[in-house]
Amino acid sequence: MWFERIVAEGLSQNTYLVGSGGKAAVIDPRRDCTPCLDYADRHDAVITHIFETHRNEDYVSGALELAHRCNAKIYHGPKMDFAYGNTVREGDRFTLGTLELSVLETPGHTEESITLVLTDSEVSGEPYMVFSGDTLFFGDIARTDFFGPARKAEMAEKIYDSITKKILPLGDGVILCPAHGAGSACGSEIADHPFSTLGYERRTNPFLLIKKDAFVEQRTTESPYLPPYFRQMETVNKTGPVLLNDLPRPQPIPVATVASMIASGCQIVDIRFPTAFAAGHIPGSLSLWRDGIGSFAGWFLDYERPIVLVDDFTCTIDTVLRHFERMGYDTTAGWLAGGFPAWFRAARPVATTGACTVQDLKERLTREKPFLLDVRDRKNREHVGYIPGSQHVYVGELPQHLQEIPQDRPVVIYCDSGYKGSLATSVLSMHRFPDVTNVLGGMQAWVQAGYPVER
Amino acid sequence: MWFERIVAEGLSQNTYLVGSGGKAAVIDPRRDCTPCLDYADRHDAVITHIFETHRNEDYVSGALELAHRCNAKIYHGPKMDFAYGNTVREGDRFTLGTLELSVLETPGHTEESITLVLTDSEVSGEPYMVFSGDTLFFGDIARTDFFGPARKAEMAEKIYDSITKKILPLGDGVILCPAHGAGSACGSEIADHPFSTLGYERRTNPFLLIKKDAFVEQRTTESPYLPPYFRQMETVNKTGPVLLNDLPRPQPIPVATVASMIASGCQIVDIRFPTAFAAGHIPGSLSLWRDGIGSFAGWFLDYERPIVLVDDFTCTIDTVLRHFERMGYDTTAGWLAGGFPAWFRAARPVATTGACTVQDLKERLTREKPFLLDVRDRKNREHVGYIPGSQHVYVGELPQHLQEIPQDRPVVIYCDSGYKGSLATSVLSMHRFPDVTNVLGGMQAWVQAGYPVER
Amino acid sequence: MWFERIVAEGLSQNTYLVGSGGKAAVIDPRRDCTPCLDYADRHDAVITHIFETHRNEDYVSGALELAHRCNAKIYHGPKMDFAYGNTVREGDRFTLGTLELSVLETPGHTEESITLVLTDSEVSGEPYMVFSGDTLFFGDIARTDFFGPARKAEMAEKIYDSITKKILPLGDGVILCPAHGAGSACGSEIADHPFSTLGYERRTNPFLLIKKDAFVEQRTTESPYLPPYFRQMETVNKTGPVLLNDLPRPQPIPVATVASMIASGCQIVDIRFPTAFAAGHIPGSLSLWRDGIGSFAGWFLDYERPIVLVDDFTCTIDTVLRHFERMGYDTTAGWLAGGFPAWFRAARPVATTGACTVQDLKERLTREKPFLLDVRDRKNREHVGYIPGSQHVYVGELPQHLQEIPQDRPVVIYCDSGYKGSLATSVLSMHRFPDVTNVLGGMQAWVQAGYPVER
Amino acid sequence: MWFERIVAEGLSQNTYLVGSGGKAAVIDPRRDCTPCLDYADRHDAVITHIFETHRNEDYVSGALELAHRCNAKIYHGPKMDFAYGNTVREGDRFTLGTLELSVLETPGHTEESITLVLTDSEVSGEPYMVFSGDTLFFGDIARTDFFGPARKAEMAEKIYDSITKKILPLGDGVILCPAHGAGSACGSEIADHPFSTLGYERRTNPFLLIKKDAFVEQRTTESPYLPPYFRQMETVNKTGPVLLNDLPRPQPIPVATVASMIASGCQIVDIRFPTAFAAGHIPGSLSLWRDGIGSFAGWFLDYERPIVLVDDFTCTIDTVLRHFERMGYDTTAGWLAGGFPAWFRAARPVATTGACTVQDLKERLTREKPFLLDVRDRKNREHVGYIPGSQHVYVGELPQHLQEIPQDRPVVIYCDSGYKGSLATSVLSMHRFPDVTNVLGGMQAWVQAGYPVER
DSSP states (O other), rough: OOOOEEEEEETEEEEEEETTTTTTEESSSSOOOOHHHHHHTTOEEEEEEOOSOOSSSOBBBBBHHHHHOOOOOEEEOOOOOSSEEEETTTTTTTEEEEEEOOOOOOOOTTOOOOOEEEEETTTOOOOOEEETTTSBOOOOOOOOOTTTTGGHHHHHHHHHHHIIIIGGGGTTTEEEEEEOOOTTTTTTTTTSSOOHHHHHHHHHHHGGHHHHHHHHHHHHHHOOOOOOOOHHHHHHHHHHHOOGGGGGOOEOOOOOHHHHHHHTTEEEEEEEEEEHHHHHHOTOOOOOOGGHHHHHHHHOOOSOOEEEEOSOOOOOOHHHHHHHTTTTTEEEEETTTTTTHHHHHTTOBBOOOOEEOOHHHHHHHHHHHOOEEEOHHHHHHHHHHHHTTTTOOGGGGGGGGGSSSSSSSOOEEEOOHHHHHHHHHHHHTTTTSOOOETTTTHHHHHHTTOOBBBB | OOOEEEEEETTEEEEEEETTTTTEEESBBBBHHHHHHHHHHHTTOEEEEESSSOOOSSSOOOHHHHHHHHOOEEEEOOOOSSSSEEOOOTTTTEEETTTTEEEEEEEETTTEEEEEEETTTTTSOOOEEEEETTSOSOOOBBOOOHHHTGHHHHHHHHHHIIIIIIIIIGGGEEEEEEOOTTTTTOOOTOOOOOOHHHHHHHHHGGGGGSSSHHHHHHHHHHHOOTTTHHHHHHHEEEEEEEEOOSSSSOOOEOOOHHHHHHTOEEEEEEOOOHHHHHTTOOOOOEEOOOHHHHHHHHHHOOSSSEEEEEEOOTHHHHHHHHHHTTTTOOOEEETTTTHHHHHHHHHHOOOOEEEEEEHHHEEEEEEEHHHHEEEHHHHHHHHHBOOOOEEOOOGGGGGGGGGGGGGOOOOEOOOOSSHHHHHHHHHHTTTOOOEEEEEHHHHHHHHHTOOOOOO | OEEEEEETTTTTTTEEEEEEEEEEEEEOOOOSSSSHHHHHHTTTOEEEEOOOSSSSSSOBBBBHHHHEEEOOOOEESSOOSSSSSSOTTTTTTETTTTTEEEEEEEESSTTTOEEEEEEEEETTTSEEEEETTBBSSSOBBOOOOOOGGHHHHHHHHHHHHIIIIGGGGGOOOOOOEBBBBOOOOTTTTTTOOOOOEEHHHHHHOOSSSSSSSHHHHHHHHHHOOOOTTEEEEHHHHHHHHOGGSSOOOOOOEEEHHHHHHHHHTTEEEEEEHHHHTTOBTHHHHHEEOOOGHHHHHHHOOSSSOOEEOOOOOHHHHHHHHHHHTTOOOEEEEEEEEHHHHHHHHTTTTOOOOOOEHOOOOHHHHHHHHHOEEEEEEEHHHHOOOOOOOOOOOOGGGGGGGGGOSSSSEEEEESSSOOOOHHHHHHHHHHHHHEEEEEEEEEEHHHHTTOOBBBO | OEEEEEEETTTEEEEEEEEEEEEEEEOEEEEEEHHHHHHHHHOOOEEEEOOOOOSSSSSSBBBBHHHHHHHHHHOOOOOSSSSEEEEEETEEEETTEEEEEEEEOOOOOSOHHHHHEEEEETTTTSSEEEEEEBBBBOOOOOOOOOOGGGGGGHHHHHHHIIIIIIIGGGGGEEEEEBBTTTTTTTTTTOOOOOOEEHHHHHOOOGSSSOHHHHHHHHHHHHOOOOOHHHHHHHHHHOOOOOOOSOOOEEEOOHHHHHHHHTTTTTTTEEEEEEEHHHHHHHHTOEEEEEGGGHHHHHHHSSSSSSSEEOSSOTTTTTHHHHHHTTTTTTTTEEEEETTTHHHHHOOOOOOEEEEEHHHHHHHHHHHHHOOOESSOOOOOOOOHBTTTTTTEEOOOGGGGGGGSSOOOSSSEOOOSSSSHHHHHHHHHHTTTTTOOETTTHHHHHHHHHTTBBBB
């Protein structure tokens, strides 16, 4: 048999291929699915089956895109009314050469979530791998908050049963292949491990080390962050996304054109790093560093207005465009030709924000009284502690909490390292806060410097 | 300014890009045009102009394909009724940054052939480069036989005037950028040089070293080989080809499926080398080695029946598929999964043809009387000489001359090196000639061995 | 943490990297170790530790090569007198960021074999992965025959205890990372799986499903094939191999030079496929298809005479050269420039061997009485059965059994599919057997055709 | 024949390969010469000749490096006492297949400069290409100032004669292949063209459009900038550089190690862009953006102290390392692991410099009296004009002119676009100037904004 995993960095999403005897199945294909076809070619195989472990909410499914290019059939779990594909149910079995994929219905994350169990008859009838979708991760388990507070307990019970009654009994030695790795918005606690097994999870996953009651209790009281773009993805994946070839191709855009696009209301995304942004950027742009696109674009960008990217240079613009494509931002028009230097060479208006070190901050806190804003996620604030006197608003929820921040005082923002802080300064600048500063190094540097931490 | 040349090996076709100030023009884009877009991105430029020097007859134009992906405008010469694009005329000028491209009408190869003259005002008003299409090559000039014997003299005069009255006067120092290099079916004498200039051509091109009368005389008496697929390309390029994304994607095809496709009349193309083909191949397949596809596929393959490729392994199948794509073979279904070894492991019928060395041939000619067939092109036979006693039929024209070859005697075939010979043995085998043998090394080996040559 | 596996195809050898906190360890580096350095760079890490699970016998260790380029320390197990590196012992622990690698002494394959156990304190103190070297594979376990018949029982007991008393008790959920995958000469039964776990092996590995007594009994009675080059590798790896940069670089070699190298006794390796070889090859060459180099070169090539490769063309010559480099063939001079066609175009002598289908063979067996030779390995012959009337000599052992094969009768050779058969015909041809034929498709085709099989 | 050009970006240096008949010559190989060997392999050729058009002074020659890996012979012009290689003289001829390279002695840039003339007998005896080294560029000609003021007139006469009496007479149609393109320190006026011809140069090169007297007059009065590292390159190339494999390999270096290297006096090179540098950098670092390394590293870095690179991320660190390697900076230790963000997350000291727009500058000039410093090269200042009231010191010569700049006033620096300005601010900061600001967009933005320009 052969096996391939394709990781979409940023979203930290896994697409899997397994094949035998000239046939291949793809599990949870991403939208830019050419690597799947290339792998199949390399293994002299035709992709015949496409499985989606559930209606994904954090990226655009590539199932239709892939099926369009290889004639494979698409399979979804039951209990959701997809506009395309076929329905599978508990116990359905699919054969590819010596491989068999069988279906477990494992609701909890969504109603129609499935888990696929792989056996290879060439070796044994024992289960070999499970493709668990969002149900079970490395060190974490699925979100169960998508159906509102009223159904939290119900969904938590379901996921607990799905894992403990259906998946774990397959045996400790089974290899676990989930839909996401560390960094995904679908699981804030996912461990940064390359692989895992049911046995390793049973012995180390904190959510499997507690009893069902405690688990359900915990799940009903917590409210994980929910990026607004999830709603768009849910709709798109249910009805079927646009094929990539029917979209216009992002291109370099000259300074003058970008200027007029801004006048017409486009969204400018500055993908440079925090220091670069602080010392100069196009007024009104969002500071969203490359590696943060997967996690944060969906909080701030809408699906209607064109998007223009700004970089210093374009060595990785292709990778960056893939992020936007995967999140369904089909209005991405292109990037500022010549990068930000082209903008300032053309004498266009340049905005700045403040950037300071923790040493500066320490000194400044004794001298004046800035409004000190902590934009980390709740868990990080609780776990690591915070700078005394700081207020907390999660960066993703800033737009809904602007009234809590004073416009007539300097605002100093920190996060854990300085990236989300830069994003937050850009959001406040967009809303015309006159004096905002990002703390380089954030809480990490503050702790490193040995300054006082409160809990 | 920037400049890129993209060479389609096999067809030996050149696509050029020139750019300045964020804009780019493409001249004679091939169908798989992604490299054009990648180059433009790399130079932070948008492709705004697409020029076709003439309605190409040896490959599918990529003009529509490219325009679909970057919104550029397409320009053709006058005097042909294209179903798409815009018409340019003598003296039309196009500006890209500091560059100017101006149009010369240079009929002769076709009526609507144009030549583009590039100047770069950043340096000088002097002509810098010419894009001559098929009009002027390195060491060769355009074919003038496409309009039938009646118009041969007329077209020869036109091309002579186009070159000597319009192009050469631009000056010896101008860099020459033609549409084809050595190996193209559009010019059998093209020199294998990376670049040339008007001065170097004026001093060394044999067709420019003779007078007009002599040139026209020569052109009216010769009849260059005309691959049948040219007609298809002419039609397709006039009306506009299908976009690649609307075609099915070639895939690996299992042995059993290939067997049933053969039963339904598909075309099998064996892309392995002559020795591999001789010792075993699928009955009825065409022996067409990788590097010969551009030159010979168009003589033997039709545009209706599916095509299946057979290789030993698939290390370069992608490159091979591009050849078929460029020649408009949109019915290419894929390749035999597992290569030819999968076929014989499945105990499927295997055919063989003979292969011998020139030493074997020498000995055999004294011993028996095989029918000795020379399948080289006419010029090669005339220039190098031939093996005494051999008959001549050009490999491309074999299907029309089968009745000249005896079925009741062994047939021994030679070409210059052994590739076209293998192709010819496969054509005769397809037509059930029972005993055909290819001479490995062909005329090159014969001469090398010091055997007698006749002229 | 991060993890990378680098697979050397052909030898089917695994190099592993694990890293955390800017440091990395490499386990069993291969000789062409640049990918290790590239991975470390990509993860912003420095390689500080190099572990060798044992003194490898099937490839040249890259430990010195790698240490030369990154200053890492090399570690070996105890009980062998290495000329370089440091010794580790049971219980030794090494820390890299949050990772800990601890040493288990697991003798049996060799005396100094070790297994490394990885834990990641960021997640848990539980064992996460084991790097088992040759001790435990997927579906197979180590060879125990390297110390001669007298010590077979002793080594078999040791390996059984190493696995059952030290490795398996780590827990079913531990991920297994062995030194080899399917196709390695170090384990003829290794399953073609991408990953495995201790639990999956405990439940499916046939050698772990039998009792200790039965296992030792089996091991003392069997005699696995031993490629002669293993001795060279053992010596080289103990004393330390030459650095790659001190070797001459293989280059294209013109026909005339190859001819004179042949006259001086060089080794010609024809890496084309069986049909290509049959219809023409340089007299005296060894037929060794690309994917067979790792398994068979070490049976036939010596370490003194220069080696010249012959291909049809050179699309993958670089990959092929890596195979020879990894096996320590430092006398590889290069490849025939222009491939085999250059040879026959130069009218150089060409030899042929027979190639037939199973249908031809069937018919021939009734008509004449060829000597029918089965060159598969013993297990394949026993497991699948054989063609009635065939004699058996394993292809690797042919040179020692030439006197068993008649020179005055046609010899027809078959293997499982036709590759090893071609290799065997080339070996016999080299020894001047006048009439040898390879059966295309071998036993697979014979069975497929429904012909009688004997056991 | 085949031809390849390898461009070393940054230094804008050209290496050429020409080949025919299985042999190849390399002209002016760069130090990282693997691409030469790869090209030769691809063309099935062995590199037999290495020519150096002169003892290069702007980069480390790769002649020895390349010869070490392919056994080619090295050839230099006469009149210099090289520690390696062979001497060629006017009229010497070298044959490679159908190609002939013949030597012209063309002194002027250096005494031993040669030009190689290529003819291809397959086409004609006419000259086809010239490899002119530094003697003749596109739109520029060689520097003639290396032998001091006393010999300026003499060298200027020599170069004029070399070009007009030896090179131009070869004919307008000859293709010109010089050693450098636009951006090289060896010719400040080189046109940004991909190719040129003797005819195009004769008609457009400004130095060939004036008479000999005027040319010599001009050359004796001008003093081009001379980067100090040229002296090191001259010595190294005369005596023979160290082989790359004998150098330690640059690696990622953790924050703490970098801190202690700084304490011991290492050189920190910050390769980020001007805005990124302004808002935060390691105190004492040199601001040297990626594309400026070739032109400016040699003005500021010494060859004794270790060099550590600082970037935001490492996507192109490999390319950047090549620049340093080519310039002979063999003490390059590596790069800050984790990039600059790792530094500020560790709460290490961060310095800042000012950055302002031209609008800010305009306003500031009316409000206060900063010291306004123009660091462009002399020609740019003369050609474009300058901001009224600005003083001029070329950025490369700043270290020798520090006493001309006041320490007790704010210093505002501008160049043409903002990069060299950032470099200059970093140089002043290193020398403890307390208040320095870089003008983003520099003179380009100033002109664009329509502000007054003085000449």
